[in-house]
Amino acid sequence: MTDAAFTDICADPGLLDIESARAQAAALVGGPVGVEELAFAELRGRVLAGPVASPTPLPPFDHSAMDGYAVADPARLRHVLRGRLAAGSEGLRDALAPGEAVRIFTGAPLPPGARAVVMQERVTREGDDITLRAALEEGANVRRRGEDVAEGDVLVPAGAAMDGRHLAILAAAGVSRALVRRRVVVGLLSTGDELTEAGAPLRPGRIYDANRPMLAGILARPAYDVVDLGVGPDEPEALTALLEQAGARCDVIVTSGATSVGDEDHLAGAVAAAGGTLGLARVAIKPGKPIVAGRVGRAALVGLPGNPFAALVGHMLIGRVVLERLAGVEARPLRPLSVEAGFAQKGPGGRTEFAPAVLDGVGPGGLPRVRKLGRGGSARLAPLIAAEGLAVIPAGRAEVREGDLIGFLSFEAALEV
Ligand SMILES: Nc1nc2c(c(=O)[nH]1)N[C@H]1C(S)=C(S)[C@@H](COP(=O)(O)OP(=O)(O)OC[C@H]3O[C@@H](n4cnc5c(N)ncnc54)[C@H](O)[C@@H]3O)O[C@H]1N2
Numbered sequence: 360m361t362d363a364a365f366t367d368i369c370a371d372p373g374l375l376d377i378e379s380a381r382a383q384a385a386a387l388v389g390g391p392v393g394v395e396e397l398a399f400a401e402l403r404g405r406v407l408a409g410p411v412a413s414p415t416p417l418p419p420f421d422h423s424a425m426d427g428y429a430v431a432d433p434a435r436l437r438h439v440l441r442g443r444l445a446a447g448s449e450g451l452r453d454a455l456a457p458g459e460a461v462r463i464f465t466g467a468p469l470p471p472g473a474r475a476v477v478m479q480e481r482v483t484r485e486g487d488d489i490t491l492r493a494a495l496e497e498g499a500n501v502r503r504r505g506e507d508v509a510e511g512d513v514l515v516p517a518g519a520a521m522d523g524r525h526l527a528i529l530a531a532a533g534v535s536r537a538l539v540r541r542r543v544v545v546g547l548l549s550t551g552d553e554l555t556e557a558g559a560p561l562r563p564g565r566i567y568d569a570n571r572p573m574l575a576g577i578l579a580r581p582a583y584d585v586v587d588l589g590v591g592p593d594e595p596e597a598l599t600a601l602l603e604q605a606g607a608r609c610d611v612i613v614t615s616g617a618t619s620v621g622d623e624d625h626l627a628g629a630v631a632a633a634g635g636t637l638g639l640a641r642v643a644i645k646p647g648k649p650i651v652a653g654r655v656g657r658a659a660l661v662g663l664p665g666n667p668f669a670a671l672v673g674h675m676l677i678g679r680v681v682l683e684r685l686a687g688v689e690a691r692p693l694r695p696l697s698v699e700a701g702f703a704q705k706g707p708g709g710r711t712e713f714a715p716a717v718l719d720g721v722g723p724g725g726l727p728r729v730r731k732l733g734r735g736g737s738a739r740l741a742p743l744i745a746a747e748g749l750a751v752i753p754a755g756r757a758e759v760r761e762g763d764l765i766g767f768l769s770f771e772a773a774l775e776v
Pocket residue numbers: 549550551553554566567568569570571615616617618619620621624646647648649663664665666667669737
């Protein structure tokens with residue numbers, strides 16, 4: 360699926376298309392949070408504030424890529440053994456002469472004068488006499504100093520959230536400290552008089568809060584410092600006071616509920632009363648349409664819809680842009696995988712539809728096939744449990760037939776950092 364699929368002009372002129380909403384959400388954030396220097400052991404999951412250049416070439420010295428024999432003359436078949444080098448040894452001081460070989464193991468430094476290594480399976484050895492079955496190419500089975508990374512090369516660029524790959528290259532180059540973005544302080548607030556904390560008894564008409572635990576789980580990452588702001592009531596003054604306090608201590612406040620048009624949906628009014636503004640409201644996505652975003656105090660604000668699946672979709676598509684920009688993460692376009700629909704349905708109208716789904720083999724067109732789970736609905740959580748991601752049905756389609764090209768956003772790709 361191309362990016363163009365996301366910029367479809369939606370039928371409802373009051374709804375923003377997804378790419379415009381993402382751009383507006385990013386624009387609400389002035390820039391990333393400040394920086395701090397951390398020791399290597401603390402870098403996992405943190406976001407680099409600047410590029411890290413290599414203090415050393417990698418590999419740091421020429422060495423053998425195989426267990427075998429290093430030889431001075433690759434064109435020659437017969438050699439006489441002159442020593443032994445294992446990984447970790449300091450190497451030989453005197454250069455090999457033509458006709459000489461050294462027993463060598465993978466990772467051991469190449470002796471001076473050696474021009475190739477032969478694998479031990481390819482030689483016949485009798486005492487100290489080595490005979491190759493065939494001549495070697497110059498440089499065979501030798502890893503050269505700096506062939507992976509030259510001294511001064513950028514090992515990891517700014518904006519990378521460090522996973523095992525980044526830690527491996529930094530460790531290999533002996534980098535012991537790095538400048539990273541400080542943790543983004545994320546305040547999580549649920550709104551609604553019906554909400555009850557997990558563990559407390561449930562009174563009639565009440566439900567347990569699912570959104571705060573969901574978002575806290577998604578944001579339990581080293582780049583974020585999640586602050587639990589609890590449940591805000593459906594009461595304008597109290598909500599205003601909560602937002603004012605949170606706006607002074609958080610980098611971003613993520614709320615859920617109270618975004619829609621009902622008499623009890625007080626978020627927009629409370630944001631205004633707290634001196635804040637909303638710069639984005641109502642996006643052409645299904646579910647998640649009533650999402651809003653803006654600023655309160657020094658914090659950015661993302662107001663997700665109350666229905667849990669709508670809140671999840673709103674976070675994946677829009678909220679995440681705000682959080683990642685604050686975290687200093689390299690901006691990534693939303694790029695669903697191109698897949699074939701393993702189902703048929705009527706089109707989603709003016710809103711791009713997102714539905715819990717799994718990848719299910721390969722379709723007749725040769726692309727992965729996607730199967731929707733459950734019967735949909737923005738309040739349903741059960742289909743998410745078996746889902747691997749979201750089927751993406753672009754706005755404007757009249758219908759979806761089996762085999763049609765649609766999109767798939769994996770949870771793995773859409774929820775990281
Ligand atoms: N007349 C209209 N009504 C609604 C519209 C509309 O356009 N016109 N939009 C609907 C859509 S779409 C959605 S989505 C919801 C969003 O509403 P709110 O963001 O105002 O959310 P609430 O009304 O507070 O709650 C909706 C629903 O979700 C439950 N909820 C809320 N928070 C939580 C939570 N933390 N954990 C679990 N469940 C939660 C809440 O009890 C409600 O059932 O509005 C539609 N209405």
